[in-house]
Amino acid sequence: MASANVLVTGASSGIGRATALLFAERGARVFGTSRRERPDEGGVRMLRLDVRSDESVRECVDEVLAQADGIDILINNAGVMLEGFAEETAPDEARAVFETNFFGAVRLVDAVLPGMRERRRGRIVNVGSLAAWIGEPGEGFYAASKAALARYTESLRHEVWHLGIKVCLVEPGVFATEVLDAATAAGAAIADYDGPRESARATLRAPCAKARIRARRPRSSGRPRPPARRADATAPAGRASWCPGSGRWRRSGSSTSRSAAPTACRGGSRPSAWLCGSCPRGSAGPRR
Template sequence: MYSEVVVITGVSSGIGRIAAEAFAARGCRVYGTVRSLGSTTPIPGVELTVMDVRDNASVQRCIQSIVDQAGRIDVLVNNAGVNMLGAVEETTLDEAQAVFDTNVFGVIRAAQAVLPHMRAQRHGRIVNVSSVLGFLPAPYMGLYAASKHALEGLSESLDHELRQFGIRVTLVQPSFTKTNLEAHSLRAVSPIPGYDLERALVSNALVRQLDSAPDPSTVAKTIIAAALGTWRMRIAPSGQASLLQKLRRFMPSSPVDASIRRTFGLP
């Protein structure tokens, strides 16, 4: 008998993949969603299933199939996400909408598909993977930061609405993690030359940060704690993320601003 039925989106690589493995190691029945089965390496103990969080029919079909097989869903981890590199001015509305379609509307689609089942069973946990950029700004990642800021507000409101049904929502806020984030980031397709110098500085700083960042296992442990442990609204993994959370809360805005510019190599 499995302890919990867990659905985690975006498990083809990075944090999602490691988290799926960790849930399976805990004895959970784990369904990991991917956009294409053919291009995904199997994960031991994880049942891979096709879902495109940008497509409502795909999300509904996937969730119903899981409920038909497992009988319930105890935990939904909204992990799927995309980054966007580019100045706000040079990012088209179509590009901005693409980021929000995955990072915000994808979360809404998955939650709306799962919640009728969680409400009927009178329990559940939704874990939304946010970022330190959900409470800090990031130059040349404005659309990504905006989507994570939106996710933070959405999650807190949703948690208030769902408590009456025995369902809680929590946020995990990782910092830089050794994944393929920079390589897989969307980039504004119509760059403005005036931003070239600073954009390159930020891109290079991001590569350096990712090269020296911890592997995803720390974030995966935090996701498991958020899903299966005592409820907390926000949980930052130990290390840089936890430190940044405290700095944002207690430090004056001017030193925080200066620290952000140093981190990204901006004068």
């Protein structure tokens, strides 16, 4: 880790910023990117990058290579959210989502792969979303772009593994980041969708609002809490959820679990917690 050169896109806030800072804390040489000029922070060298532009991607990667002897880890985190029902969303608006969330990642991968192939090593991490699995009303094109990224990542992994290059996909759930605050809305509004659109918007934003309230609320109990401000290196690879009862990460589908579906954990307090087999209070079964 200490000798790794890491490039993190979308590192000005949220998951990207937390990831970049953690890598820097662990001794890696980290380059973060943002669409706007940003000062360096916590050992992260910030660069300007628009993932929608081939030229901008080339310039950014060239600048990294001019300062480092290669890119060992690429984390494609840059993304945008578009709110709007499918019929209300113009094709150009939908394409703009794909240009960032899907083709932006493709551009970065194409830019770093030649160097990784030459060295016969490297790691590419694409940040997707659980929205790729369920298309909810009002975020159809966002979900579609993340689904496309997921299938692309799976194919890419098979294509480059024999070259010593590892590719993986991270699909977070709901986090209190700035992605919703920066979301754009579809330009058209059809009256027939007014009620369902507002209901869908409120449903989408409610978990983030609750997460922000919990983050500000003093915690009186000694129950361990998952890391909220930075990525946690103790989380196992693949899909995992935090069990607040045991203070441990639980890998989806592992033999330690007592349930194959997200339910409430007796040791925890959140309906989204997984029932963790190692939780000392989990033996009583899920709370409905």
